Amino acid sequence: MTTVVIIVAVVLVAACALAFLYTRRTSGHGMRRRFGPEYDRTVARHDGDTKAAERELHERLKRHGSLHERSLTPEARAQYAERWTRIEGGFVDAPQQSVAEADALLAELARDLGFPDGSDFGEQSAALSVHHAEHVNGYRRVHAAKQGEGSTEDMREAVLEARGLFNVLVSNGTDRQVHRHPHHAEGRGTA
Template identity: 85%
Template sequence: MTTVLIIVAVALVAACALAFLYARQTGGRGIRRRFGPEYDRTVARHHGDARAAEHELHERLKRHRSLHERPLTPEARSQYEDRWTRIEAGFVDAPQQAVAEADALLAELAHDLGFPDGRDFGEQSAALSVHHAEHVNGYRRVHAAKQGDGGTEEMREAMLEARGLFDVLASNGTDRPVRRHPHHAEGSGTA
């Protein structure tokens, strides 16, 4: 009887050890799948250290996973869409101003949806990366471009990428495209 108990105990310990090893091996793939391109950017920022990047991303998940976005009212959505359209239309004449306004609008929109306040860009972009990893880089690019270090083409590309995040946020986190004013979007130089 004692021998049987020892064999069962050893089998249970072995099964737990195998489960633990499997979870550690697939954990990186799970976090990579969840964060997509954000995973690669984080690994690059950690000079290729995947373990450090995964630790950072797990910490972000712990801090921001429970955040629940508040939906926009139809009126608020329409106002944000109109403001974004005006910003895009103004890009041709004043690209630096348009980029700064886009950055401010994204910060305000994210905050209205329940994300951390945009005054702490790092914390707000970290929270956005947990919920919108595919699109958060557009916000980062616009935020960096407002400093004026890049040329007009770089600002244009940042605006295009940021529009992806705007569309997702303005559509209350769905992939449903937002309404566009065709005469503004095509003539803005950013479409």
């Protein structure tokens, strides 16, 4: 009987220790480390209320943490890269159109990789923030710029920042940069 009590006590202590470590990892410093700038952005959106921000981020983790990205084929990667290059190349002549196309391309790319489809931008950007917190803000900026928010310079900066998320997504999460095609002159017409 004493052996059973000791075994139960050891199991309970181990379970409590694991629960403590999990809670610590997914709150406070663990959340800040996992979400990086997205943590600060969420805290700011909650007027500095870290508990509310951490609840929101924890909810995102529960909803989207187990999402498994699908890989793109080399052909699909090349097609997306070509489309992105055309978007950037057309920016000088049609910045608003380029921003709208960048927003649509990011939504389509995320959907093709297994994220929620772009019909609900908030849901899609929340899922992206769980898996690509360092880069999702560029997508948000492009989406806002598509709505007509900001100057041409703001749109240019949004597209440049969104390129970070595009590069991570199109390279299947490896952070490789999009390779420019040689027929595009360096700096000519690029955002």
